[in-house]
């Protein structure tokens with residue numbers, strides 16, 4: 001049986017078991033709530049970040065009463081006759097603003113020195129939904145940066161605890177050696193003991209990470225992403241599909257990532273050999289420039305507007321120091 | 327007034343043991359249920375009784391039981407929630423310590439009604455001593471044929487085990503409890519699906535509080551109507567209230583729902599009035615999560631009626647002027663208690679106990695605690711007070727589990743009813759800094 | 774404002790051989806049998822309690838890896854759980870761990886004074902261990918005994934209605950008993966029979 005759902009006045013029919021978020025993605029455009037933790041390819045993900053909260057103003061055809069609270073659209077199944085408000089509900093916009101504020105209060109705001117800058121979901125999110133003034137006057141959490149092997153670096157300060165990387169390790173990268181430790185606001189992603197995440201597919205934790213917490217050590221600080229040209233490329237790989245984006249400057253490959261769809265999700269997970277080892281142009285058949293499908297600060301040149309001087313200046317020193325340390 | 331269902335026999339020497347318990351009418355309900363009743367009849371009686379969950383939410387137990395998925399072929403589980411970590415609440419511990427067999431009896435009847443063959447009692451790790459008591463009682467029940475295969479010669483079988491937690495308030499939340507029972511971190515699950523459909527090991531599961539389950543034996547014995555005749559309106563039966571704070575007789579009391587709050591606080595057989603002949607300042611009547619209310623509003627509702635110990639009466643006035651019966655953790659504050667310090671204290675508690683899964687609770691509880699710490703220690707400013715209300719408002723309703731709400735309500739209610747205390751802290755930081763452990767109004771007395 | 778440093782260090786495995794005694798192993802297998810086939814991970818919490826008590830008072834990496842092996846789960850699954858629950862100690866603690874309740878109902882009945890008294894008496898602060906390795910002092914949240922405030926637990930035994938005089942006696946008793954072995958009827962393993 002097909003179920004009917006209306007989101008911000010647009011109606012669509014979906015199959016049973018579809019979530020509100022999936023239905024919204026089918027419609028596309030502004031009715032799609034942002035998702036920082038849910039990932040369609042990772043079972044069990046979602047429900048945690050709360051950025052995708054929406055208002056269910058009519059529960060179902062049978063029982064049109066509204067649901068009492070906002071719900072996480074990524075984990076709430078569609079019921080026939082549901083009416084949902086995303087952008088059209090001031091309550092939702094208000095809540096989302098609050099969530100962005102919560103996600104940012106302990107965030108280091110070190111975008112100028114962060115590898116993810118320019119392709120960070122949190123930057124996009126705060127650009128779209130955040131408020132300007134910061135009401136947080138307390139101390140921020142600071143974790144040590146740790147190495148999890150020689151391919152991946154973990155900046156726990158930037159992590160939003162979306163759990164995606166844990167699901168990747170559980171579901172596609174074999175034996176899991178990292179996880180969520182401790183609890184509450186001191187919980188962290190870590191290996192607990194000195195350990196490296198190395199499995200054929202472990203590099204995908206970098207692609208699923210919505211922020212710059214997990215980054216490619218073979219790329220770090222070599223270049224800012226917005227100076228690079230993303231090129232669609234492929235190779236005949238025995239392990240994975242070999243379909244990637246090669247981030248290039250001139251004929252040099254600086255970095256390899258998976259191909260992402262308009263919602264920022266990789267289309268196919270790629271193997272570590274493709275990601276970390278094949279940095280020579282001769283390894284790849286370059287198809288041509290990629291048009292970034294997704295609404296993002298890179299493609300829209302919003303990056304400069306986000307960086308307010310008050311954020312950059314105190315960090316300048318730190319940035320230079322860190323860059324020199326590398 | 328004064329009828330007891332649960333604690334009637336609690337003073338009998340050695341009632342902990344099977345033989346004494348049995349000699350005083352124990353396990354009669356199991357015989358009646360297994361031999362003369364159909365499972366659905368028991369559920370019907372529980373529905374009729376109007377029994378509501380005693381773990382805090384007050385959800386009708388009979389109704390909850392009907393949600394259990396009976397169509398799937400998976401095993402079903404009953405889990406008793408003995409996590410009891412809500413500050414102010416210590417009634418389940420008392421019940422399990424004094425009358426372990428009463429709980430087991432109720433659980434056998436409930437399991438039979440629900441078609442459950444394996445039941446777990448989850449106790450918080452700090453109640454290590456209860457593990458021994460419960461295990462001994464369970465062993466006795468096995469020995470006497472009330473647990474195990476073919477109980478009382480019927481074809482109903484039931485195994486029962488105790489499972490200890492290890493120090494995490496959040497494991498009282500029913501889905502976090504199930505995670506913990508599965509050997510995982512106590513992260514609440516995202517609902518739907520609810521445990522009645524996908525619970526322990528993905529099987530249909532009912533989670534009930536210790537006190538809730540302990541009532542089932544009585545309902546089987548005497549019928550739902552008899553139970554419903556006790557209490558007042560929709561608050562049927564009796565309730566264990568654990569009273570603590572600045573009162574003369576802290577302890578666990580079984581009261582018939584419907585008595586007045588004033589009687590409960592001042593009567594000799596209950597709290598016995600405020601300690602050291604001081605004045606009552608405020609009460610948190612249902613465990614730390616429920617709103618704090620000042621003297622005027624705990625004794626009388628905003629419309630001037632006497633406040634009663636029922637779910638409805640305590641909630642009258644909503645968040646503006648009411649509170650909740652919650653888990654029955656009745657915390658009393660005298661005139662010297664500093665509400666700001668207490669609010670900071672509770673806020674630190676929720677900050678410490680947040681599982682950290684969802685962003686509003688993980689970040690918001692810490693933020694509130696830090697602000698409250700500043701105010702309490704003489705570093706606050708006026709803007710902080712409204713900021714706190716705004717943060718509480720942003721957490722409430724936006725989280726995975728109700729811990730977020732539980733963290734927000736004490737802060738919002740304390741500011742609503744005691745704003746002048748917060749303002750005082752901001753205005754007189756030097757005085758505040760010099761008051762030891764928050765005995766704020768001691769300074770008033772010295773004038 | 775300055776940052777709040779979170780010091781979660783990466784721990785080290787010592788590679789010391791670790792094994793439960795035969796008697797304890799039997800108990801452990803009995804506990805595992807409380808849960809359905811294939812759900813042996815459920816036994817993790819009770820077994821970590823036993824491990825902590827029997828294998829040195831705290832959970833070091835070696836102990837946790839041993840438990841992971843026993844339950845056929847990944848070591849990280851044990852680390853995740855051990856770091857979540859406050860009753861598991863990740864670092865060495867004293868013979869007696871004194872846990873004082875600091876939550877509201879205790880606090881308004883003098884719980885904070887009790888903590889202060891203990892700190893003064895033992896010359897240590899929250900989280901520290903005395904030089905002789907006898908006592909570790911910790912503040913904890915509500916112990917579910919608020920009507921008997923102020924309250925503390927020592928190695929999970931309750932001590933209620935505390936006063937400084939009472940504490941003096943309790944500590945003296947423990948000091949005298951420190952050379953005796955623990956009362957075996959109070960261990961986790963024992964409570965499982």
Ligand SMILES: Cc1cc2nc3c(=O)[nH]c(=O)nc-3n(C[C@H](O)[C@H](O)[C@H](O)COP(=O)(O)O)c2cc1C
Nearest residue numbers: 379380381407409410411498499500534535538728
């Ligand atoms: C943060 C949190 C803590 C809770 N703690 C407890 C608890 O310690 N004991 C309890 O019985 N219920 C507790 N609950 C309520 C349970 O989630 C659940 O509603 C209850 O066990 C259901 O049983 P009942 O219907 O018999 O009350 C808690 C809920 C939340 C959100």
Ligand code: SF4
Nearest residue numbers: 159160162163165209
């Ligand atoms: S490291 Fe990245 S992917 Fe992993 S939980 Fe943190 S934000 Fe999510």
Ligand code: SF4
Nearest residue numbers: 681683684687725727
């Ligand atoms: S509300 Fe708090 S305790 Fe509940 S799931 Fe979210 S973070 Fe965890």
Ligand code: FES
Nearest residue numbers: 037047049050074
């Ligand atoms: S995407 Fe739905 S809660 Fe994170």
Ligand code: FES
Nearest residue numbers: 874879916918919
């Ligand atoms: S507050 Fe101390 S035991 Fe509850």
